[in-house]
Amino acid sequence: MSNLVTKLPRPTWHLLAMAALGLLLLSGFILLKDGGQGASAASTPGHAAISADVQAVLPGTRGELITSTSGYNGEGRILAVEVPRDLAVTEVGNPYAVADAAWRIRLLAADLAADAPDVTGYQLSSTGVSPAAISPAVVGELTGTLPPPAATQELRKLGSASPEATRAQLESNIAVLRKGASGAIDNVTIESLQLPDTAEHTAFAINVESGNVAKLKPFLGDIFVGLQTGLVGSENAVIDGLAIVLSEGSKPIAGSWIATRALTGAILSSPDFPMPESMAITLPFAASTNGPTPQGTATLGATSEEPQSTG
């Protein structure tokens, strides 16, 4: 072996040297491409598992993690999800369904990012999940950037309550609401979303159904704030998310969506059922989980002052 090496002509040494340099450059490129987050990337599930997770939270869709080279957080991966067109465009279809789909994907992306910080955003699109479909990951309803990991450091109680405890808290809240609303609520359904990772990564989607939602107007604070008691609504949140939809029959009238890890919230209301600027709790909700005890919420509203012309 040593003889073979020593007998190689000098140009061959140059080739070996160049090959070594090439390997060095290649390794540097791979490191750069990976963003130094190989360990994080390895901690997230593969394509099949991601797709299963996406379908679990939003049936009928498919998704995967795709490298994104632009956005608020710089290079990273985003959860790209292909959805039917009526869930990908806010101007068509059912805005409540769009908000709900965005909330579910936001929940999942934020959950993935909890273990893999290189997951920086999400996008819902009806045009596929190819990299060409990925636009700069700024925050919007259908395309969003997750907050930087440091921004979620205050969420110290997240996941601290067991699924049984959070479910019991939610059912307690609903019981208080139903009793206080004096029969104006016909039915309440609860969907429990088990996010990947651990059993404590949970979210609930609630549908409050009434045959006459006008009777519930005095209780809007109890519906959209009171039901958060012990669960979400502050840095003391113990679950990943809560969605509340108020329906008249099967028609959504108003709704709210909170995604705790994504630090986002949304409120929708139909034109004949405008949400008030402020909503306060009137019923005796009680926290049993060491979670939040919100008393009310207000919109960061517009001013009503007419501008004065300086003419």
Next chain:
Amino acid sequence: MQRKGTVQSSRTLLLPGFLSLSAYQIVIWMLSVSVACFGTLLLRITPADANSFGTRAYIFTKEGSEVDILVPKLTPAPAEGEFVVHRVVEQSDYGSAPGLVQSGLILTSPTWGADNCGTVSNWTMYTEYKTQGSSGEVSSYHCHFFGSESPGNNDVFSVYHKTAKTAEWNAMQNLAVVGTYKTNFETGYPAVGGEIGNNGSPTSSSTSAYYANAPAWSSFNEAGRAGQFVIKNPENTGIYPNNAGWTVPNPPTPFTITH
């Protein structure tokens, strides 16, 4: 053992080959390695430094109107049941269901939240947008928090019309676009100011706001409140179609510009 011995042997014999390279070839090689190393280093630190700005800029020349805010000092913690915001806002109109997009800082008491983002115990950068309501359309509020901020930091917040003839608005924090929002309106009234909300009573503006027709050099400072600096874009003629020009009234005396 045989493989290990072979590798050691190769290393030993490799050196004479390199040493026999000409000085020129060695220099070229070292340069190549240096470029590769520094290139990798520079590219890797670029994303982390993308939002770092040593100097603030206040004037933007984008389509549509824009408003910026500088917050040199922050208010004390709000009282029980209150929330306090310093913000820039673009509002579509003064009707019953205006649309808006805003960016700023928020602090709440432990029990009274803002929108559906809830309460925050530290000053927190936020954006919020609301679609302009119209007959038959569902209105929506969306809020986003972006992490806490230290009192005394000089943060700049902006909102501006992304492009002409669209209903998309950009919200910026410290010169970085953090949100692009569809709001259902294309022109509006820019304003800056503070707001205090309190226990179920209607929210109220705690400080004066400056609107599209205010003097271009408008600014004010109120003890413990926000310092503001407003620049209007002359292309914002949608609300006041006859106000096609951009006039700057005489500034007050003395007139001081500070950074």
